Amino acid sequence: MISTNSDQIINEWNRVVAGIEEGSEVASLDESIQENDEIARHWRASPFAVGKSKITWADEDVGCTTCCRSCFTGKKSVVLQFSGLICGKLPVGRVGNLIVLKQSTEAVLDDEQQKIGERPRLQCVLGPYWPMMAFITIPGLVLFSFSTCYMHQLWNNTWQFVILLLVNLIAIVSLLMTACSDPGVLYRHTELPPGHTTESTNWIWSDQALTYRPPDARFDPETGVVVADFDHTCPWTGTAIGENNILWFRFFVPFAFISLITNMVILVWPD
Numbered sequence: 001m002i003s004t005n006s007d008q009i010i011n012e013w014n015r016v017v018a019g020i021e022e023g024s025e026v027a028s029l030d031e032s033i034q035e036n037d038e039i040a041r042h043w044r045a046s047p048f049a050v051g052k053s054k055i056t057w058a059d060e061d062v063g064c065t066t067c068c069r070s071c072f073t074g075k076k077s078v079v080l081q082f083s084g085l086i087c088g089k090l091p092v093g094r095v096g097n098l099i100v101l102k103q104s105t106e107a108v109l110d111d112e113q114q115k116i117g118e119r120p121r122l123q124c125v126l127g128p129y130w131p132m133m134a135f136i137t138i139p140g141l142v143l144f145s146f147s148t149c150y151m152h153q154l155w156n157n158t159w160q161f162v163i164l165l166l167v168n169l170i171a172i173v174s175l176l177m178t179a180c181s182d183p184g185v186l187y188r189h190t191e192l193p194p195g196h197t198t199e200s201t202n203w204i205w206s207d208q209a210l211t212y213r214p215p216d217a218r219f220d221p222e223t224g225v226v227v228a229d230f231d232h233t234c235p236w237t238g239t240a241i242g243e244n245n246i247l248w249f250r251f252f253v254p255f256a257f258i259s260l261i262t263n264m265v266i267l268v269w270p271d
Contacts, residue, residue: 047119049186049211049226050096051219057094060084079128095185096224098239099126111194122182127223127239133179137236141171141259148263160266167259174251175237184228184243186217 043052054060061084070078083099093100102124108117127133145168149161189212192201203212208219209226218230220240229243241249 044210046095047187048095049188049206049209049213049219051208051221051224053094053096053224055094056088057084057090057092057099058088061088079131082131083128095122095125097128098122098185098223098225099130101125101180119187122185124180125182125239126179127183127233127237129222129233129235129238130179131238132235133175133238137175137238138172141168141175141256144263145259148266152266164259164262164266167255167262171252171255171259174248174255177248178234178237178241178245178252179239181245181248183223183240183245184217184230186211186213186226186228189213 039052039055042055043050060080062081064085067078067081067085070081080097083097087094087099093103100122104121104123105118106121107115108119110116145164148164186209188210189203190210192198192203192212196203202215204215205211206213206219206226208221211226213219213226214228216230217226217228219226220230220233222233223240225240227240227242229246231241231246231249233240234249237249237252239245
């Protein structure tokens with residue numbers, strides 16, 4: 001066993017030396033440590049309960065060629081790579097694996113309702129699976145209904161056209177509200193909230209996000225954040241479903257189903 005490990009170390013060292021002699025770029029240990037320290041500092045300084053991730057979307061940009069290769073080989077990292085390819089060139093922020101399109105600030109109050117500081121507040125975000133929502137879910141709803149209208153010229157049949165239009169409008173609006181709302185990202189609590197003690201609390205420590213969390217909150221590895229009242233991650237909406245967007249999600253699911261049934265009924269029974 002010792003001999004095998006020694007041979008592996010020697011072979012690895014020879015490979016590195018050969019790479020240097022050929023002029024290839026080999027990252028130094030100091031640079032790697034410095035990069036990891038910077039990511040760790042950013043992770044710990046975040047006001048949100050997030051997992052450890054790269055700092056900006058530009059850091060995920062590996063180029064179009066590598067992204068396409070990851071797509072064809074089925075690598076899970078292609079989701080973040082595609083977001084990095086697009087969002088790395090846009091003025092958007094990042095919280096975990098969420099794309100922050102708009103945020104504001106809100107006051108932080110003490111027990112006496114006195115302002116003691118400010119913190120960011122997420123207003124419009126997209127989840128990591130936004131391409132599926134943008135290129136599959138929405139086009140699927142729109143194109144299916146448009147095909148139905150075109151094949152049977154529903155604009156000549158007012159009541160069918162109005163019903164189909166209304167159902168699809170509700171489905172798409174509820175989908176966008178689900179996809180673009182803050183799902184309920186928890187703020188980081190490095191200490192237990194007032195009134196809680198280690199002996200009498202139901203809050204749980206999360207190692208992934210370095211925070212205490214209530215029992216109904218969960219760390220979602222897909223979005224890289226702790227979500228209050230976490231239900232699941234829905235690829236069709238592109239994001240996590242939690243406390244702040246589950247109501248819109250409950251509108252989207254039945255109306256998407258009603259849209260599908262309505263289209264099928266009209267196709268079978270156009271008159």
